[in-house]
Amino acid sequence: MTTDVGIRQASRAASDLGEMPVWNLGDLYPSPTSAEFQRDLDKAAADAKHMAETYKGKLAGLGRDGPALAGAVKAYEALSDTMGPSTSWGCPRTVRNASVAKSSTTTSNLPKPGRP
Numbered sequence: 001m002t003t004d005v006g007i008r009q010a011s012r013a014a015s016d017l018g019e020m021p022v023w024n025l026g027d028l029y030p031s032p033t034s035a036e037f038q039r040d041l042d043k044a045a046a047d048a049k050h051m052a053e054t055y056k057g058k059l060a061g062l063g064r065d066g067p068a069l070a071g072a073v074k075a076y077e078a079l080s081d082t083m084g085p086s087t088s089w090g091c092p093r094t095v096r097n098a099s100v101a102k103s104s105t106t107t108s109n110l111p112k113p114g115r116p
Contacts, residue, residue: 025089040083044079048079054071
């Protein structure tokens, strides 16, 4: 659990680093509101749902079936490949939003992902 003391220490450490680099994520998507970005989010959601329906509660048994285990790993890798670029857009925005919020709140009071 992050405490106010931990936030202050992290803030002091971050200020010692100087100006942080700015990432150009335009090579991944034109913007976080682009059709390409939304397409990948939709695909990731559908693939994650399919993985849950296919493998939930069955992973232990896959250890006895090499080809089935390989299929699960490939499905996971494909999902990870789809999610990678979209999370690259989300991470800096989350960090920036948390940096702004830390001056008036602790991280335990920040909204949880997917909640207002």
